[in-house]
Amino acid sequence: MTAAVEALGISFFFGKTRALDGLTLTVPESSSFGLVGPNGAGKSTLIRIIVGLLTPMNGEARVLGRADPRQASRSIGYMPQLSALYLELSVWENIDFFARIYGVTERNRRIELIEQTTRLVGLWERRGDPVLRLSGGMRQRVSLACALVHQPRLLVLDEPTVGLDPELRANFWDHFRQMTKAGVTLLISSHTMDDAAHCDRLAFLREGKVVAEGTPGELVEATGVASATLEDAFLYFLKRGAGSNGR
């Protein structure tokens, strides 16, 4: 197994607030990995460290073989929890902006990638519309397109399906599965079980620590209750707290 991401004993503080507490986890390449935890568990902080926006106070994040995630930034696609779109700019202009930021400098290549990505997220017909005229679900698809356009090896999505209807959510997951089959690694955070069930592996987070890690099946099985759901497993491990493991 090659690791796309290795978080090794990461701690991070915002002033006196401890957001991450010696957190360790490994995300295997070419698979989907879910970070699941209640609000405030540290998911977004961990993600921002992995994409190189924050530097941990202790420990390290190795991403795509680099000891400094910033050296891997052109191979990373990041969709933040809060939209980073320019509302006055069109769908096409937003995606073009991010393609440039991610280093797709050659014009024809960029046009080809933007067209492909715009079609993938189902917004080809709306490509000329300013984002402010789009619905919430459409805006999320634009954000996803912005994270995808440069064909990253590691796609990091912070609660991407919040506010998406079930059909769109299913579409997203179809795309994600195609991508992981093609070798992309997907790291996705969520505070609900809807997305978690789709992931190859999960880590349950609480108070900046991993309280359990494994496949959805392993985590359910570890509760020892035959009829347990993934939601039950999540609650079980949150109550049990640190030090347990899904395997």
Ligand SMILES: Nc1ncnc2c1ncn2[C@@H]1O[C@H](COP(=O)(O)OP(=O)(O)O)[C@@H](O)[C@H]1O
């Ligand atoms: N910019 C910030 N300034 C101060 N505290 C923060 C900031 N961002 C996050 N925190 C705190 O860090 C902890 C983890 O937050 P976060 O990583 O956003 O959790 P999650 O994404 O799981 O909801 C919480 O206690 C939160 O209040």
Ligand SMILES: [Mg+2]
């Ligand atoms: Mg968050």
